[in-house]
Every structure is written in C-alpha cells, then in structure tokens.
Amino acid sequence: MESTLGQPNFISVAFFLVFVLLTLGITYWAARKTKTSSEFYAAGRSITGFQNGLALSGDYMSAASFLGISGMVALKGYDGIIYAVGWLVGWPALMFLIAEPLRNLGKYTFADVLAFRLGQKPIRISASIGGILVTLTYSIAQIVGSGKLINLMFGISYESAVVLVGGVMLLYVLFGGMIATTWVQIVKAALLLFGVTLLALLALAKFGFSVSDLYGAVETTYGRSALEPGGLVSNPLDAISLGLALMFGLLGLPHILMRFYTVPDAKEARKSVAYATTFIGYFYIIIPIVGFAAAVLIGKDKIAAVDKGGNMAAALLAELLGGTPFLGFIAAVAFATILAVVAGLTLAAASTISHDLHFNVFREGKATEEEQVRVARRATVAFGIFGILLGILFKDQNVAFMVGLAFAIAASGNFPALFLSILWRNFSTAGGVASILSGSLSASLLIILSPTVWVEVFGFSSPIFPYKNPAIFSMTLSFLAAFVFSKWFPEKKAQNAYESEKVRVYLGIGAE
Amino acid sequence: MKLKPHQLIESPEFKKLVRSRWTVSFILLAFLFVNYYGFILAIAFKKAWLTERIGTTANFGLLAGALVIVISWFLTLIYVYWGNAFYDKRIESLKNTLEKEGEK
Numbered sequence: 016m017e018s019t020l021g022q023p024n025f026i027s028v029a030f031f032l033v034f035v036l037l038t039l040g041i042t043y044w045a046a047r048k049t050k051t052s053s054e055f056y057a058a059g060r061s062i063t064g065f066q067n068g069l070a071l072s073g074d075y076m077s078a079a080s081f082l083g084i085s086g087m088v089a090l091k092g093y094d095g096i097i098y099a100v101g102w103l104v105g106w107p108a109l110m111f112l113i114a115e116p117l118r119n120l121g122k123y124t125f126a127d128v129l130a131f132r133l134g135q136k137p138i139r140i141s142a143s144i145g146g147i148l149v150t151l152t153y154s155i156a157q158i159v160g161s162g163k164l165i166n167l168m169f170g171i172s173y174e175s176a177v178v179l180v181g182g183v184m185l186l187y188v189l190f191g192g193m194i195a196t197t198w199v200q201i202v203k204a205a206l207l208l209f210g211v212t213l214l215a216l217l218a219l220a221k222f223g224f225s226v227s228d229l230y231g232a233v234e235t236t237y238g239r240s241a242l243e244p245g246g247l248v249s250n251p252l253d254a255i256s257l258g259l260a261l262m263f264g265l266l267g268l269p270h271i272l273m274r275f276y277t278v279p280d281a282k283e284a285r286k287s288v289a290y291a292t293t294f295i296g297y298f299y300i301i302i303p304i305v306g307f308a309a310a311v312l313i314g315k316d317k318i319a320a321v322d323k324g325g326n327m328a329a330a331l332l333a334e335l336l337g338g339t340p341f342l343g344f345i346a347a348v349a350f351a352t353i354l355a356v357v358a359g360l361t362l363a364a365a366s367t368i369s370h371d372l373h374f375n376v377f378r379e380g381k382a383t384e385e386e387q388v389r390v391a392r393r394a395t396v397a398f399g400i401f402g403i404l405l406g407i408l409f410k411d412q413n414v415a416f417m418v419g420l421a422f423a424i425a426a427s428g429n430f431p432a433l434f435l436s437i438l439w440r441n442f443s444t445a446g447g448v449a450s451i452l453s454g455s456l457s458a459s460l461l462i463i464l465s466p467t468v469w470v471e472v473f474g475f476s477s478p479i480f481p482y483k484n485p486a487i488f489s490m491t492l493s494f495l496a497a498f499v500f501s502k503w504f505p506e507k508k509a510q511n512a513y514e515s516e517k518v519r520v521y522l523g524i525g526a527e
Numbered sequence: 528m529k530l531k532p533h534q535l536i537e538s539p540e541f542k543k544l545v546r547s548r549w550t551v552s553f554i555l556l557a558f559l560f561v562n563y564y565g566f567i568l569a570i571a572f573k574k575a576w577l578t579e580r581i582g583t584t585a586n587f588g589l590l591a592g593a594l595v596i597v598i599s600w601f602l603t604l605i606y607v608y609w610g611n612a613f614y615d616k617r618i619e620s621l622k623n624t625l626e627k628e629g630e631k
Contacts, residue, residue, distance in 0.1 A: 096592040097570065103596050104563045107603045111552040111559075115610075230584035242586060243578045244570045251571040258567055282615060289607045296600040300593050438549075518532045521545055522618055524625070 018334055020167060020321060020342070027169060027343035034206075034347045035183060038354075041198045045191030052387040053527075055192035056123040056366050057276040060527070062197055064283040068290020071274050073200030074359045075265075075291070076207060076298060078160055078326075078352050079418060084299070085332075086325025088306025089318055092233070092241035095306055097248065099299040101258055105265030106292040110285065113266055116437045118275045118284035119519050119526040124363075125272040125429065126371045129436050131519075132512035134444035135379075139371045141451040145428035146269040146371075148455055150364040151402070153268070153421035154357060156414045158406030160326075161353035167327060168346045174407055180350075181403035184358045188365065188395045193277060196358045203348075203355040208294060210348040214329065215301045217336040218308035229304065232311045241310070253482045260486035264422030267429030270363035281523050305329055312336075361398055368394035416467040419484065423462060427489035428455030435497050437520060440513045446501030454493030461485030530624050544617050551609055555602050562602075566595045 049055050062070070080102060088095030121127040126142035158177055165176035187195045222228040233241050248254040265271060275284045309318060309328040312335055321327045330349070334342035369391035374382050382390075432450045435442045462468055464480035482488075519525045535541055569576055569591070577588030 093588060093592075096589070097567075100563070100566065100592055100595050104559060104599050107559050107599050107606070108556060110603050110606050111556050227582060227584050230589070234584055239578075242584075242589060244574060244588060248567060248570040251568065254567050254571060255564065258563060262563070282610075285607055285610050289603055292600050292603045296596045300596055303592075514533055514536055517536050517545070521541070521548065522622055522625075524532075524622070 018321065018331060020327060020330060020334070026340050027346050030343040030347035031169070031350060034351055038195075038199045038202060038351075039183075039186065041202070042187050042191040042195040045195035045198065049190070049192045049194055050388070051384050052123075052370075052391070054194060055388050055391055056273070056362075056370065058193040058197050060277060060279050062277040062283075064278060064286025065290055066197070066201060067274060067278050067283065067287035069204045069294065070197045070200040070277075071271065071287055071291035072294040072298070073202075073204035073207075073355050074271055074274060075295060076204065076352065077157060077356045078164060078349060079156075080298070081207060081211070081302070081352055082164065082326045082329055082349060083324075084302050085306040085309065086318070086322075086328040088303045089309040089313075089328035090315055090325040091245060091247075092237070092307075092310075093243055094245050094247040096303050097244065099302060101261040103292070103296055103299050104258070105262045106288060106295060108262050109266050109271075110288040110292070113433060113437065114275060114284050114288050115281040116520045117272060117433075118278065118281045119521075119523045120437070120516065121272075121276055122527055123273065123276055123370045124366050125267075125269060125433055126367070129432055129447055130375070131436070132509045132516050133436065133442070133447050133506070136376050137444055137448050139375050141448045142429070142432070143367050143371045145267075145424065145451045145455045146367045147364055148459070149267065149421050149425045149429065150269055150360045150367070150398075151405075152417045152424070153270075154360045154364075154402045155405050155409055156417035156421065157353060157357050157360065158402055159409050159412070159414045161350075161357070162406060162410070163322075164326065164349060164353065167322060168330065168349070173410060177403055177406045180353060180357065181399055181406070184354050184361060185396065185399040187354075187358045188362050188399070189392055192391075193362060196355075196362050197274075197277060199351075199358060200355045203351040204294065206348050206351055208298060210345055211298060211301060211305060211329075213341075214333055214336070214345070215304040215308075217341075218304060218312070218332060221308070221312060221336075226304065229307055229311070233307050236311055237315070250482070252487070253484055256482060256484035256487035259490060260419070260422045260426045260484055263426040263430045263486070263490065265425075267425030267433065268421075269367065269425075269429070270359040273363050273366060274359075280526070305332060308332060357402070361395055361402070364398045365391050365394040368398070412472065416462060416472070419467065420459065420462045423458040423484065423486050423489060424455045426486050427458045427493045428452075431490065431493040431497055435494075435501075439501075440510055441501055441505060442497065443501040443504055443506035443509050445504035445506070446497040446499075449500035450493045450497035453496040454489055457492050458485050458489040461489060532625065535621065535625055540617075540621060544614075544621065548614060551606070555606055559599060559602055562595055562598045566591055 084099050120131050126139050129138045161180045162173045162177040166173045278284050309332040313331050318328045333345040373390045428451050432447045461480050465483055466478040467483050469475050469478040580586050
C-alpha cells in the first residue's frame with residue numbers, strides 16, 4: 016500500500032483544525048478567568064488530583080514517548096522496551112521524596128522551595144539558571160522534533176511547521192496561562208491514551224487478539240533476537256547512569272514540578288502522582304504492542320525508508336489499519352502531544368523569569384498583580400520566539416543529546432538542592448548555589464565531551480569522556496559540593512528557619 | 528493540650544511522624560531501586576535468564592519489562608494507601624493540638 020504521508024490531505028487537516036479550534040475555545044474560556052498571578056501560574060489552585068494526574072501525564076508523554084518509543088520497538092525490538100521502562104520509574108520516586116513537601120513549601124516555581132530558608136537572591140538566580148537550561152534544551156529538542164514530524168505528516172515546510180507550532184502554543188500560554196495549558200494537556204492526554212489503545216486493539220485484531228501470536232509473528236519475520244535485549248545495556252555503568260538521569264531528572268523538571276502548585280493541597284498532590292503513574296504506566300505497557308505490530312505488518316525497511324529514526328511507525332500503522340481518517344486522527348494526536356509539552360515548558364520558563372527573577376530578585380517582592388502578570392506574558396513571548404528561532408537554527412542537528420542533557424541537568428542541577436533543602440538542617444545558601452552550579456555545569460560539560468556530542472556532532476574520532484550519560488558523576492559532584500560548601504559556610508539563619516519549614520513541610524500549615 | 532509550633536516539632540509525636548514518613552519513603556525507594564536496577568543489571572550480566580522462553584513465543588525478558596512497570600505502579604499505590612490510612616490522620620490529630628494564633 017502506498018502511504019499518503021507527506022501529502023496534505025483533507026481529513027488530516029480537518030482533524031488538525033478541529034483540535035486547534037477546540038483548544039483555542041478552551042483558551043478563550045480560560046482567558047476570561049485568568050486575571051491574578053495565582054491564576055496565571057497555578058490555575059488558581061483549583062485543579063483536582065484526577066485532572067492534575069491527567070495533565071501531568073500530558074506534560075510528560077511527549078512525542079519522544081509516543082512516536083519515538085513505538086519506532087524504537089519497531090526497528091530495534093526489545094531495546095525499545097528498556098527505554099519505556101526507564102521513563103516510568105521516576106514517578107514513584109517523585110511521590111516518595113518530594114511531591115508533598117514541594118506542594119506544601121512552594122508557591123509557583125521549584126525555586127520557592129529552596130528560597131524558603133536560604134538567601135533569596137543568590138538561590139533564585141542560580142535556580143533560574145538551572146531551570147532555564149533545562150526548559151530551553153528540552154524545548155529545542157521538542158520543537159525540532161515537531162518541525163520534522165509536521166513536515167513529514169502534512170507536507171508543509173520545516174520552517175513553517177515550527178512557526179505554526181510555536182504560534183499556536185504562544186496563544187495558549189499567553190491568553191490562558193496555566194488554566195488553558197492544563198486543559199490542553201488534559202485533552203491531549205485523553206486523546207493520546209484513546210488513540211494508542213485503539214491502535215493497539217486494531218493491531219492485535221490482526222493476530223486474533225493474542226499477544227503471543229504477535230510475538231510469534233515477530234519471531235518468524237525477524238528471528239528470536241528482536242524479542243531479546245540487544246546492545247543498549249552493553250555498558251552497565253552507562254546504563255546505571257542513564258537510569259539515574261531518567262529517574263531523578265523527572266524530580267528536577269521545572270514544568271512537571273510547577274504542576275503541583277495547581278492543586279489545593281498535599282493530599283491532592285499525592286493523588287495526582289498516583290493517577291499520573293497509572294496513565295503513564297498503562298501507556299508504556301501497551302506502546303510496545305504498537306511497535307511490534309508495525310514491524311510485522313509494515314516492515315522495518317518501509318518504516319526506516321520514511322524516517323530513519325522510525326518515528327513514523329505509529330502513523331504508518333494507523334494508516335494501514337484505519338486508512339486516511341485514522342492517519343489523520345493519529346497525526347492530530349501527535350501534533351497535540353507536541354503542542355501541550357511545548358506549552359508546559361514555555362509556561363515554566365516564563366514563571367522562572369517573571370516570578371523568580373523579576374518579582375523576587377529585581378523588584379524584591381514589590382510588584383503589583385498586574386505588573387507580575389504583564390511581565391509573565393512578556394517573558395512568554397520572549398521565550399516562545401527564542402525557542403522558535405533556535406528550533407530553526409538547530410534544524411539539521413541531532414537533538415537526541417538535548418533530551419539527555421535536559422534530564423542530566425535536571426537530575427544534577429535541580430534535584431540535589433531541592434532534596435537537601437527539604438531534609439538537611441545544615442544546608443546553606445553557599446551549599447545550594449554550589450550544588451546547582453556544579454551539577455548543571457558538570458552535566459553540560461561532560462555531555463559535550465561525551466561520544467554523543469564530541470564524536471557525533473563535532474566529528475572527533477574518540478571522546479574525551481567515555482560515557483554517554485554523565486548523571487552518575489555530575490549528581491555525585493552536586494551532592495558533594497552541597498555538603499562541602501554548607502560545612503564551609505554554615506548559615507545560622509537557615510538552620511533556625513528549618514523549624515518553621517518543618518511545620519509547613521509535614522503539616523501543610525501556612526501553605527497557600 | 529495546646530502547643531506552640533516550636534513545641535510541636537520538639538514533641539515525640541511529631542518526631543515519630545517525620546521519622547515514619549521518611550522510613551516508609553526510603554524503604555519504598557529501596558524496593559524501586561531493586562526493581563529497576565535488578566532489571567537493568569539482569570540485562571547486563573544475566574541475559575540468559577531473560578531470553579528463556581515462557582510458553583511458545585514469549586520470554587522472561589518481555590514479562591520482566593512489563594512487571595517492572597506494574598511493580599513501580601504498585602509501590603506508588605502502597606504509598607498512597609499509607610498516606611491516606613495513617614499519615615493524613617496523624618497530621619490531622621497533630622494539627623488539632625496546635626495552638627491557633629488567630630483564635631485568641
């Protein structure tokens with residue numbers, strides 16, 4: 016069967032327009048409710064645990080998860096499953112370690128938690144550096160990926176695809192703030208879960224609804240090895256390091272952490288993680304079915320011919336099973352996926368700029384509601400345009416390393432400081448600043464010296480740093496720096512304030 | 528007995544609450560590590576375990592991948608159960624012993 020991928024067809028465009036109109040409708044409704052900064056950044060703390068769980072999964076299940084993992088399973092077999100597993104295990108850790116304290120201590124951004132008892136200015140400035148590095152690298156990866164996908168799916172040029180995604184995303188964040196972003200994520204998560212379920216069911220129908228028969232077909236076509244681990248974990252230290260980055264990176268992603276401020280209290284925050292883990296776990300359990308079915312029904316060669324990374328496996332499978340209408344639906348879902356993630360990232364970056372830097376550092380907490388919301392909107396526009404431009408600039412770069420970088424910086428720059436400020440009485444401002452800066456800088460530097468950038472991007476013959484994932488080293492360095500500098504420059508004030516912090520962390524007294 | 532905030536956090540009940548909260552967290556985190564890194568290390572060092580077949584076509588590796596996800600999810604639910612059944616109730620009773628400054 017010839018694929019119609021890459022040619023704009025009426026049904027794809029219709030689905031796409033319906034989605035955009037529906038979500039812009041939500042934005043219009045949200046815009047009328049978004050007047051205060053609490054509504055702009057935190058949806059007025061009016062989101063329920065269930066809704067926030069869906070929105071969290073919408074924030075987390077990016078195009079890399081949906082199209083990337085199904086493509087990886089289709090082309091590389093079992094190794095794709097190892098990735099899917101790694102993407103889930105951060106959620107329980109988020110629940111056990113920081114979900115409740117984060118909700119009880121913070122207001123709008125994760126830097127609020129650090130700044131609770133440490134020096135406002137130095138901590139907020141360094142936390143903003145860590146936060147913006149993560150959101151920026153993660154956004155560029157998403158934007159470049161989205162440009163290529165829309166380009167392949169609708170056949171419009173890469174540049175116009177990037178501008179289209181960036182433009183619609185800006186509308187959501189700008190006018191609707193967190194309320195609109197949350198609902199766009201809820202709609203997207205529901206569409207994605209529905210689409211993948213339908214895709215897996217239609218695919219399984221071809222094998223008499225027997226997963227065992229599907230595996231049998233994979234084995235007959237590609238041999239036993241497709242169902243067995245291949246070369247992904249050939250270097251155990253690298254695999255452990257990647258695992259640390261995936262697990263603790265989640266605990267330092269600013270756009271995920273800020274979602275906890277949209278719920279009214281710690282109990283709802285706990286519920287949100289439980290729902291999010293349920294949705295995301297379900298998704299990662301069924302996504303390999305889509306990948307394996309695509310490998311058998313379409314063939315690895317055909318999938319790789321359309322896109323050598325395998326990113327079109329799910330779309331091609333949808334077209335085969337449900338014709339152009341289903342392809343159009345899946346294309347719209349993929350588009351929604353990208354939009355929602357980029358909107359979440361932009362909102363997180365805008366909050367850091369306006370709340371941490373402008374409001375708390377430059378204006379020292381003296382700014383009116385109108386001024387805060389106005390600055391947040393300007394920061395949104397600036398970050399959005401910057402993201403679009405960088406997306407166009409990075410067009411032909413391999414951006415996989417950027418996702419790795421975002422997670423490594425989040426795990427080493429943001430997580431250790433956040434964690435220690437909750438648990439360690441003697442943590443000081445100097446320790447916090449040292450931890451954030453040494454973690455994010457060492458993670459960035461090691462990625463540049465690693466095979467992913469030094470060899471694949473710069474073209475040198477051998478890397479200076481032999482591992483692909485720096486987290487095990489950069490996280491250790493970050494904790495070490497926190498310890499040494501906190502001991503070296505102890506802070507009486509921070510130790511005294513630890514008491515009132517405790518009352519708030521555990522009992523939620525004083526939390527907004 | 529009504530308490531001031533700093534008396535409260537010095538009280539044995541509060542200290543016990545904090546200790547049990549982190550004990551539960553770190554035990555569950557240890558299970559999560561064993562669960563996930565057990566899987567990764569099995570792939571690295573004991574591949575033969577995972578390539579062994581179950582039934583006609585599946586193998587232990589495929590089952591293990593899904594199981595790691597299910598176990599992680601289950602650990603999350605254990606925490607929620609503990610939170611709802613014990614932690615929240617003890618927080619409520621501790622809050623009631625706290626002297627409200629605005630009431631006087």
